[in-house]
Amino acid sequence: MKTKIFSLFLLCLMFQSYLFAQAKDMVLIEGSRYLPLYGRDSTVVEVKDFKMDVYPVTTKEYLKFVKAFPIWQKSNVIKLFADKSYLSNWKNNLELKDSTNTESPITYISWFAAKAYCECQDKRLPTIDEWEYVAMADETTKDARVKKSYNQQILAWYEAPRSNENSIGQTPKNAWGVFDLHGLVWEWTLDFNSVLITGESRKDVDKDSNLFCGSAAINATDLMNYAAFMRYAIRGSLKAKYSMKNLGFRCVQDIKK
Template sequence: MRALALVCLGLLLALPAVAADYVALPGGRFTSVLPADGKAAAAQVAPFRLRTELVTNAEFLAFVKAHPQWQRDKVARILADARYLTQWASTDTLGDEVLPRQPVTRVSWFAAQAYCESEQARLPSWYEWEFAAAADATRRDARADPAWRESILGWYSRPSSTALPEIGGAANVYGVRDINGLVWEWVDDFNALMVASDSRDQGDPDLLKFCGAGALSMQEKENYAVLMRIAMLSAMKAADTTNNMGFRCAKSD
């Protein structure tokens, strides 16, 4: 009986702490700011499912309690830098300054990937994220609309020291919330988004390191907000954490 109980406990720990909602996206052929062939080829995205909301502090807290190797005092430094989850009051307490429904930040790529695995999921690829982020409330691709682009650029005027809002913004046409305008988001292949060859060696990852020359090969340059995300991601290392980097998970269909 004891052995059976231990097996059952192990299965419970493997389950996600919260039953997250995932929505189906159809995928398809679309023009990415990063051409598939490095020149002009369109990207092809297979159908996939995406988490409708960002992972929250409460959800990640439940994850580290179930998987204590990801608590900030136990995680290996090769997997997360010294700022990992330092906004929390303690290793297993959010505290008064951190809201349960805020998106979790100061998480490394390694930690984000581990969380997604606990939901039998993974981090989305850049093309998957870009495909979902191109939509607004009524259109699958709103990127040609100057007003849409301006609304997204407005987010960049918010000081990074400002407390993050809670999740739950208006959904886009797919039912995905807060994919623009709340936090930066990890993607699975972030280290393949090469904007500048030396961008990973430029100090504080909270500062945006954007190399204009490196962007000349990119398409859709008017979508500056998307290019800024690529610049940010290409400046990161997998163990880095920042005040405004969160994540959501995806699943292959």
């Protein structure tokens, strides 16, 4: 086990510049302080400047990754890092099903796999605060949460079937220039399990029983924002090895001084 993990680390170092010589488009996100709609005891959080991928990672891009890093292929992945659903929509290690849209977001991906993909590009997964900060923008306004239409559009997507099979970039970009934060898939975050289960304060005794109950929303700053609550609820229910058909990811990068 230790040998495999160390081998993965070495592979990332060796192929970091080679595999992703043509980096995916990123945009600069100017940080600020804001009040999340839910979580962290409703306190103001600060987001520093960072860069974010314009699009979620696609199936085609992830296929290149597993070709270069066989340890993340379907039959080779360490069971500690992915459950049985990992890449379950692929035929085998390097072959997709005939109906697969390679321009759609990669799904059936565990948190460990998503984290490794980003790190092999000298990037990382976004934190919840970073992701929510960018995702609260609509096409014209960087904080559109007060708009009724903003929440209606997101909730309409949650009811849409098989949106994860659509190509990236088909929905309008938001005010930051980022596509598909809403409308295609849920997305992994670096600290996905730190909000509903108040991991920072370790105050919860019964960690799982209230995840999808009304009492779990007691700290919401806007109880009418069900879209935001649903995102936090699904994150709180996940484990790092889980893989789901509507859960993908994108990467971010710290600003290097």
